[in-house]
Amino acid sequence: MADFREQSKLEAAILALKAAGIAADDMDVFSEEPIEFRRGILDRPSRMSLVAVLGAIITGGLATAGVYAAQHNYRLITGGMPVFSFWGTGVITYETTMLGSVLATFGWFLWESGLLRKRDKNIPVPTVLPGVMCLRVRCFDPHVTRARQILDSAGATDIARKEVA
Amino acid sequence: MAASAPELLPYAKIREDLFRPLSSASARYWITICAALSIVILGLSAWGIQVRDGMGVTGLNRPVFWGFYIVDFVFWIGISHAGTLISAILRLTDAGWRKPVTRAAEAITVFCLMIGGMFPIIHLGRSWLFYWLIPYPNPRLLWPNFRSPLLWDLVAILTYVTGSVIYLYLPLIPDMAQLAEHNVPWRRKLYRILSLGWTGSDREWHALERAMKLMACIILAIAISVHTVVSWDFAMSIAPMWHSTIFGPYFVVGAIFSGIAALLLVLGILRRTLGLELYLTKHHFNNLSKLLLLMSLLWFYFTFAEYQTVWYGNEPSEMAVFASKIRGPYAPFFWTMVVCNFVVPFVLLGIRKLRTVTTAMISSVCVLIGMWLERYLIVAPTLGNPRMNAASGLYLPTWIEFAITAATFAGMIVLYLLFSKLFPIIAVWEFKPHPVEED
Amino acid sequence: MSIDLDRCTGCEACVVACHAENNLPVSSPDQAEKGRTAHWIRVDRYYEGEFPDVKVKYRPVLCQQCDNAPCEPVCPTYATYHNTEGLNVQVYNRCVGTFYCANNCPYTVRFFNWFAPEWPEPLQLQHNPDVAIRPAGVMEKCTFCVQRIQRGKRDAATENRPLADGEIQPACVQSCPAEAMVFGDLNDPESKVSKLAGSGRSTLLMGELGTKPKVFYLERAK
Numbered sequence: 031m032a033d034f035r036e037q038s039k040l041e042a043a044i045l046a047l048k049a050a051g052i053a054a055d056d057m058d059v060f061s062e063e064p065i066e067f068r069r070g071i072l073d074r075p076s077r078m079s080l081v082a083v084l085g086a087i088i089t090g091g092l093a094t095a096g097v098y099a100a101q102h103n104y105r106l107i108t109g110g111m112p113v114f115s116f117w118g119t120g121v122i123t124y125e126t127t128m129l130g131s132v133l134a135t136f137g138w139f140l141w142e143s144g145l146l147r148k149r150d151k152n153i154p155v156p157t158v159l160p161g162v163m164c165l166r167v168r169c170f171d172p173h174v175t176r177a178r179q180i181l182d183s184a185g186a187t188d189i190a191r192k193e194v195a
Numbered sequence: 196m197a198a199s200a201p202e203l204l205p206y207a208k209i210r211e212d213l214f215r216p217l218s219s220a221s222a223r224y225w226i227t228i229c230a231a232l233s234i235v236i237l238g239l240s241a242w243g244i245q246v247r248d249g250m251g252v253t254g255l256n257r258p259v260f261w262g263f264y265i266v267d268f269v270f271w272i273g274i275s276h277a278g279t280l281i282s283a284i285l286r287l288t289d290a291g292w293r294k295p296v297t298r299a300a301e302a303i304t305v306f307c308l309m310i311g312g313m314f315p316i317i318h319l320g321r322s323w324l325f326y327w328l329i330p331y332p333n334p335r336l337l338w339p340n341f342r343s344p345l346l347w348d349l350v351a352i353l354t355y356v357t358g359s360v361i362y363l364y365l366p367l368i369p370d371m372a373q374l375a376e377h378n379v380p381w382r383r384k385l386y387r388i389l390s391l392g393w394t395g396s397d398r399e400w401h402a403l404e405r406a407m408k409l410m411a412c413i414i415l416a417i418a419i420s421v422h423t424v425v426s427w428d429f430a431m432s433i434a435p436m437w438h439s440t441i442f443g444p445y446f447v448v449g450a451i452f453s454g455i456a457a458l459l460l461v462l463g464i465l466r467r468t469l470g471l472e473l474y475l476t477k478h479h480f481n482n483l484s485k486l487l488l489l490m491s492l493l494w495f496y497f498t499f500a501e502y503q504t505v506w507y508g509n510e511p512s513e514m515a516v517f518a519s520k521i522r523g524p525y526a527p528f529f530w531t532m533v534v535c536n537f538v539v540p541f542v543l544l545g546i547r548k549l550r551t552v553t554t555a556m557i558s559s560v561c562v563l564i565g566m567w568l569e570r571y572l573i574v575a576p577t578l579g580n581p582r583m584n585a586a587s588g589l590y591l592p593t594w595i596e597f598a599i600t601a602a603t604f605a606g607m608i609v610l611y612l613l614f615s616k617l618f619p620i621i622a623v624w625e626f627k628p629h630p631v632e633e634d
Numbered sequence: 635m636s637i638d639l640d641r642c643t644g645c646e647a648c649v650v651a652c653h654a655e656n657n658l659p660v661s662s663p664d665q666a667e668k669g670r671t672a673h674w675i676r677v678d679r680y681y682e683g684e685f686p687d688v689k690v691k692y693r694p695v696l697c698q699q700c701d702n703a704p705c706e707p708v709c710p711t712y713a714t715y716h717n718t719e720g721l722n723v724q725v726y727n728r729c730v731g732t733f734y735c736a737n738n739c740p741y742t743v744r745f746f747n748w749f750a751p752e753w754p755e756p757l758q759l760q761h762n763p764d765v766a767i768r769p770a771g772v773m774e775k776c777t778f779c780v781q782r783i784q785r786g787k788r789d790a791a792t793e794n795r796p797l798a799d800g801e802i803q804p805a806c807v808q809s810c811p812a813e814a815m816v817f818g819d820l821n822d823p824e825s826k827v828s829k830l831a832g833s834g835r836s837t838l839l840m841g842e843l844g845t846k847p848k849v850f851y852l853e854r855a856k
Binding site for chain 3: 248249250251254255256257258259260261318319320321322324325327328337338339340342343344345346349428431432433434578581582583585586588589591
């Protein structure tokens with residue numbers, strides 16, 4: 031784990047580590063505020079938009095189907111008006127679509143951020159001080175010295191090494 | 196110059212200032228909460244009397260079947276649009292000045308929705324059976340009528356509440372993580388649970404930012420639809436001057452208008468009581484005032500269009516309602532509304548020299564009064580002048596309705612005070628240093 | 635139903651009969667001042683001219699049992715709906731008191747039970763056992779004396795004969811001394827009410843709203 035104070039140095043370090051063969055998935059940057067990396071440095075592909083849309087469509091569809099079933103279940107004499115009218119329930123369709131996308135987004139956020147996944151207790155989590163960005167690299171023995179070199183030359187302060195069983 | 200650039204303050208000072216309210220409470224705080232709580236209890240007992248004795252204890256009658264409760268309902272749901280506009284739209288347009296304002300706004304939204312959502316239950320003749328509006332499988336094969344605009348209300352508001360709570364909660368998570376070292380043990384535990392084990396890794400930040408962007412779009416779409424649906428409670432009926440196509444956009448504009456006023460008022464009070472002058476600067480109030488002025492003009496446009504159309508159309512049943520508003524028993528309220536909603540903001544906020552934090556707060560109070568009166572003028576005159584004018588009536592509210600209305604304002608104060616003590620009212624993690632913006 | 639406005643004398647016997655038949659609650663003077671009285675059928679008076687040439691017109695207004703009722707789609711709990719006979723029925727148990735139906739009725743014929751109903755002694759002994767007593771918090775309105783309709787149908791079924799025209803009479807129709815009101819089956823082209831409804835004097839109250847009311851007011855065209 032290494033602390034950086036400047037974003038440019040951190041980015042250089044990440045690029046160098048990637049060049050040395052360490053995968054982006056093995057690197058994590060911890061900070062007190064979101065860091066905007068340039069494209070290509072530490073991209074995390076996300077499927078959140080797709081999940082939101084899917085959640086929306088599914089919930090909206092289910093709700094409309096539910097209304098349809100309910101209206102037909104409780105048949106009333108409508109005096110010529112349809113038992114189920116799509117535009118009449120259009121508001122409910124729309125709102126439940128939105129509700130579905132909200133819940134899907136939130137749920138996927140919890141999953142994708144790793145907050146609700148089972149955490150490996152052995153992997154250390156650094157306590158971050160304000161203004162400091164901590165880069166944590168997971169690698170196996172032969173790479174460790176190379177990683178240290180890169181981090182050192184990139185200008186990191188306080189490089190620490192933690193053994194994990 | 197330092198006052199106009201809060202982002203350039205040292206981070207430690209920001210944290211200290213914004214976390215300080217969470218560790219101590221002044222005597223003024225306790226007095227305010229106790230006073231507000233007593234008004235809430237008064238309101239609750241008024242409601243209890245209403246449930247025990249029947250709706251006759253209110254001022255409702257035939258034909259004015261909807262009164263203060265519906266006015267309050269529309270009013271509170273309207274104010275709840277504050278958070279959405281400021282938070283979502285400004286987030287989507289990437290306006291930097293929104294940063295200290297978003298959480299206060301989002302909190303207003305959530306609490307106003309909670310309060311507003313009580314009114315569909317309070318106004319029922321048989322409140323204890325309100326759950327019949329919820330579609331649940333039952334042995335009597337009974338379902339609610341999904342064609343009714345009141346059911347649309349239910350779905351829309353439930354969606355909005357869910358969306359707003361999530362929208363408030365998401366950016367709260369990083370702050371919860373920072374607060375996990377609080378001195379009071381039960382609060383430490385609370386923050387730790389609420390932070391869901393947030394570590395600040397870039398994966399989490401990335402997911403959070405993506406979620407916030409999506410939520411901003413979604414919550415905007417929901418908010419516009421919610422108040423449109425609330426307006427359709429009126430517009431879908433055939434009562435004179437209710438059956439108007441303009442009601443959808445009219446109510447949305449009115450909602451955003453009253454929401455910004457409420458936000459301005461709340462921020463002004465917070466600034467003074469919590470000592471946040473460095474963070475909620477004149478720049479913020481200036482921008483919010485400009486927004487308030489803009490919404491005032493928009494509101495005036497919609498109101499003028501609505502009334503002009505009615506007057507020119509000269510349809511008898513609509514003109515009866517119109518006359519009762521402009522010249523009849525509701526005239527004092529109508530003209531007060533026009534002054535409060537349009538004249539005061541236009542003068543105080545339109546003239547640059549007069550636009551200060553204090554005048555902005557005065558304008559907000561006037562706008563809130565004016566918007567409440569506007570809702571009242573939408574409900575009572577129409578119902579009081581039905582199509583069969585042999586059945587006209589006047590609405591005279593009783594102390595029960597006043598008590599419950601006052602209790603909702605007090606309840607809002609209580610909820611907000613509690614919130615500001617438990618959670619930082621300004622999002623700390625969003626204060627990244629960035630260049631100062633011009634006024 | 636058809637009501638002949640040229641015969642109506644405004645005596646309000648129909649109002650009293652309806653009160654007696656349908657267990658309508660009695661209001662007190664100050665509740666009446668607040669606008670809380672319930673008259674399922676009421677007689678509206680319209681005055682024309684100046685004294686001494688005053689002309690009064692009477693119009694009994696009751697629930698028009700509209701075929702296209704504005705009160706029906708807006709009730710969130712289906713407490714008011716159309717039954718197969720064309721009646722707009724109000725289900726008291728299902729009503730939660732949203733008031734939307736009353737707001738949407740252009741004839742203002744819906745009434746709310748503001749308090750639990752009370753009757754001064756000895757009127758509570760006069761209740762009609764066929765009609766429910768509504769609790770506080772529910773909406774009510776004219777039902778075309780559905781209890782009499784049910785009784786008539788039941789009697790005809792037990793006697794194995796079809797219903798005769800004019801056999802069923804709601805309380806207001808029965809009590810009108812001027813015989814201004816006629817009740818019957820609009821689906822039967824031979825019934826008296828169908829013939830009156832088709833006559834040249836037949837008008838609808840606010841028919842232009844499209845509510846398709848089933849009460850036909852007969853008056854001489856001016």
